[in-house]
Amino acid sequence: MTITLYAHRLSQPSRAVDILLRELGIEHTFHEVDFAGGETHTDWFTHINALQTIPALWVDNHGTPLYLGESHAIMRYLCRTAADQEGAQRWYPGDADPARSARIDQWLDWHHGNVRRYDMFHHLMNLHQTLPMLKREIQSTLLTPLQDGLTPGLAMLEAHLSRQQQGTPALAGDGHPTLADLAISCELHQIMAVGYRFKNYPHVKAWLEAMAERPHAHAVGDRIRAQGHEIREQNSDYLALDAFG
Known part of the structure; x- marks a missing residue:
């Protein structure tokens, strides 16, 4: 599974997602997006996130792609799918609690x-x-x-x-x-x-x-x-x- 985070370190929601990925030990690529320069409104980024906001997540799960925006939704998804469920459920237990x-x-x-x-x-x-x-x-x-x-x-x-x-x-x-x-x-x-x-x-x-x-x-x-x-x-x-x- 390949994960790319499209984000910027001066964006508060972007940092929250980046920190969680690290806390959960999830390997990922960080792709910096020039949101101040309007890059979120380009065609290529709109394909990644139709909402045209950062952060955005792209997941390639053995050929099945997932494109996801909104930091809260991204973080819930990461906790639900992390390999280390014991650690992930401390951050968000989902249906377990x-x-x-x-x-x-x-x-x-x-x-x-x-x-x-x-x-x-x-x-x-x-x-x-x-x-x-x-x-x-x-x-x-x-x-x-x-x-x-x-x-x-x-x-x-x-x-x-x-x-x-x-x-x-x-x-x-x-x-x-x-x-x-x-x-x-x-x-x-x-x-x-x-x-x-x-x-x-x-x-x-x-x-x-x-x-x-x-x-x-x-x-x-x-x-x-x-x-x-x-x-x-x-x-x-x-x-x-x-x-x-």
């Missing part, structure tokens, strides 16, 4: 409307590349509304994680991270790398740091750490890095 799967699905569904919805990274990149006279305008008119929108979700995550008394915090509550932890932590680590502080959310901060320091996440995150450092060094005067406490 419907109740735990439902708890994970709950947070995956919540992710899109409450964290992904307030993605700031494209605006941070614009801030990084624009003229100084426009940087404060980007902060006030584009970034501030997204920061305000994200705050209730951070408060909900903080309350949920604070109720977990034992083991490593994880959204399903049993000490092992799941697909939901991967999806949401990759989203929030994007702005932590830029320098945003989470002083009012200590449980969220500890959870994010623990997820980011897992060996495979750390290996996949080198590019976003470098990009975040560059943005922080050149634009910290224009960023409300204390927006979350």
Whole structure:
């Protein structure tokens, strides 16, 4: 079986899938897609993923091809088909444990409307590349509304994680991270790398740091750490890095 991941390391969902592939020990080829340059809208990529988004997965299972988009769907598929089912079911048990799967699905569904919805990274990149006279305008008119929108979700995550008394915090509550932890932590680590502080959310901060320091996440995150450092060094005067406490 041959697997190719079409993705980009500055894409939060792409990193979540890449980390999971490594966690499950699934051999794959990483094909970088220039999504900022419009490559997802080319004919060749539309054949891979009609949704024209990254990440996308191509699987050739002995002549039977599978083309799949949307990171949540890709990660569920990988867990259902991984050779190491004992390891995969820690991340997502599927039918083996419907109740735990439902708890994970709950947070995956919540992710899109409450964290992904307030993605700031494209605006941070614009801030990084624009003229100084426009940087404060980007902060006030584009970034501030997204920061305000994200705050209730951070408060909900903080309350949920604070109720977990034992083991490593994880959204399903049993000490092992799941697909939901991967999806949401990759989203929030994007702005932590830029320098945003989470002083009012200590449980969220500890959870994010623990997820980011897992060996495979750390290996996949080198590019976003470098990009975040560059943005922080050149634009910290224009960023409300204390927006979350």
